[in-house]
Amino acid sequence: MARTAIEFRNVSKQYTNASQYAVSGVNISIEEGSFITILGTSGSGKTTFLKMVNRIYEPTSGEILYFGQPIQNLQLEEYRRKIGYVIQQVGLFPHMTVEENIGTIPQILKWDKEKIANRVAELLELVCLSPKDFKKRYPRQLSGGQQQRVGLARAMAADPSIMLMDEPFGAIDAITRQNLQDELINIQRKLNKTILFVTHDVGEALKLGDKVVIMHEGKIQQFGAVYEIISKPANDYVARLIATQDIVQRLKVLKAQSVMLPVDPLTRDNAFRVSKEESLHKILTYFLEHDHNHVLVEDERRSVVGKITWDQLKASTKQGKILSA
Amino acid sequence: MMIEESIGYLLTNIDKYYEAVIIHIEISVAAILASLILAIPLGILCAKNSRVSYALINVFNILRIIPSLAILVVAMPILGTGFIPALFALTLLAIPPILINTYVGFKNINPSIIECAEGMGMNAKKILFGVEIPIAMPLIITGLRTSATEVIASATLASYIGAGGLGDFIFTGIGMNDFRIVLIGGMSVALLSVFTEVSLAVVQHSVTRYQRD
Numbered sequence: 001m002a003r004t005a006i007e008f009r010n011v012s013k014q015y016t017n018a019s020q021y022a023v024s025g026v027n028i029s030i031e032e033g034s035f036i037t038i039l040g041t042s043g044s045g046k047t048t049f050l051k052m053v054n055r056i057y058e059p060t061s062g063e064i065l066y067f068g069q070p071i072q073n074l075q076l077e078e079y080r081r082k083i084g085y086v087i088q089q090v091g092l093f094p095h096m097t098v099e100e101n102i103g104t105i106p107q108i109l110k111w112d113k114e115k116i117a118n119r120v121a122e123l124l125e126l127v128c129l130s131p132k133d134f135k136k137r138y139p140r141q142l143s144g145g146q147q148q149r150v151g152l153a154r155a156m157a158a159d160p161s162i163m164l165m166d167e168p169f170g171a172i173d174a175i176t177r178q179n180l181q182d183e184l185i186n187i188q189r190k191l192n193k194t195i196l197f198v199t200h201d202v203g204e205a206l207k208l209g210d211k212v213v214i215m216h217e218g219k220i221q222q223f224g225a226v227y228e229i230i231s232k233p234a235n236d237y238v239a240r241l242i243a244t245q246d247i248v249q250r251l252k253v254l255k256a257q258s259v260m261l262p263v264d265p266l267t268r269d270n271a272f273r274v275s276k277e278e279s280l281h282k283i284l285t286y287f288l289e290h291d292h293n294h295v296l297v298e299d300e301r302r303s304v305v306g307k308i309t310w311d312q313l314k315a316s317t318k319q320g321k322i323l324s325a
Numbered sequence: 326m327m328i329e330e331s332i333g334y335l336l337t338n339i340d341k342y343y344e345a346v347i348i349h350i351e352i353s354v355a356a357i358l359a360s361l362i363l364a365i366p367l368g369i370l371c372a373k374n375s376r377v378s379y380a381l382i383n384v385f386n387i388l389r390i391i392p393s394l395a396i397l398v399v400a401m402p403i404l405g406t407g408f409i410p411a412l413f414a415l416t417l418l419a420i421p422p423i424l425i426n427t428y429v430g431f432k433n434i435n436p437s438i439i440e441c442a443e444g445m446g447m448n449a450k451k452i453l454f455g456v457e458i459p460i461a462m463p464l465i466i467t468g469l470r471t472s473a474t475e476v477i478a479s480a481t482l483a484s485y486i487g488a489g490g491l492g493d494f495i496f497t498g499i500g501m502n503d504f505r506i507v508l509i510g511g512m513s514v515a516l517l518s519v520f521t522e523v524s525l526a527v528v529q530h531s532v533t534r535y536q537r538d
Contacts, residue, residue, distance in 0.1 A: 054444050056440060056443065056444060076446075077446040077447070077448050078446065079446070080443070080444060080445065080446035081445070081446035083444075083446075085441060085444030085445060087437060087440065087441060087444075089435070089437035090437070090441075091435070091437040091438045091439075091440060091441030091442075092438075092441075093438060093442075093456055093460075094438075094460065094535060094536075095459045095460055095462075095535050096535075097535075104445065104447070104455075105445055105446060105447075108446075108447065108451060138535040140535070140536070151441075154445070155445070164444075
């Protein structure tokens, strides 16, 4: 059972001079190691929600807990160093090299020089930038995508357990954005960070999140796994939001394991095998290109855990469509 | 012709000249340091507190309009003659450019940089010295360049109230209708200004290295 990393207890936030609550009565528990995307239009309260976690904003009422402790009781700077923070504007320090930017917090924590240099190199590798070519550059000598990679590396410098990301790829071109999304998924799998990722892009939210929080008018409309959001929208708003994605896009974010049928684990037929992480879109493509009417789903250890038939695939798309209509 | 005669005069009065140069530099450096110590914190205060900024910047802009000579004369009954009133007047003269440039330098910092610094867990002191001041530094130095040249030029007036410096040569020369002496004073002040300007430009060049490729 994973521990609860962040918990909101009846949290509301009203800005001074605002008549309405930006966030009202939010209750949510976020498990350690999960990748949560927070989806909403502008003004939905999603950014306020995120920025209350690292106390950029303070809630008007309610309580936020970090591994069970109220965050107000923690020393502010020490607490923030346990939380990586990445924003759309990147916010790199223009007068520092890439290396110095990433080393800022390790330096404050008084790591020795060699440890900092190693950490910087390791992080640059992780975000797919060659340390040799990049560590001495200044932020303005980098492209937008490269800057955000450095921003990500800097946020992870002191190995925070939680990452807060506010539309980090919002200002980046579509192709680079896709690469960054894929890399972020890999990084999360590898390091098992808890990630809270705010976005207004439905496709991005569904692609990245294990679970999605949908916010509207300061309230959580639905909090659930991608499959639940698509197949069982909690209300009209969620249904309409998801309906902006066509069937093919939805199939791209649904994973084999979310719709597979149980199967005898000893099944040994010659059907094509797919990973349980495979998207239904790939499986559909396979069905269209081949004459088979089912595929077997296997886990990381390559043992069969389920199967998906043509009918099942069709049903999974219909289900979402009917409910969202 | 006149330059040769000036050099001749200079060589016979070299001790007096050295003394004047040193006093001139001392007064200028003291005034610039005093104004830095006052103007940078005030500029930062203005940038962080909009209620103070309007009043403070206007007060110093008005003070700047008053000629230094007038300030010298007005300050004399209170501060007497010599080094201190000269320092006072020159400091007042030097504050506005540094104050305003510090203010603008801080105001120009992209707020998302500060938000990131806070989010990363830097405290206010670390953000001020590690992020804000370095980012504002090129503009602060621009202000310092303006102030320094103004102070060096105006320090000639200090000799009016008995503080000495290269102004002694200029005013003595004018009084005696001897332009050799005026030239020595004038040229020396000009050289000091140029030298200061060039050295500060070099400093500025090195702190803005990151802004160039």
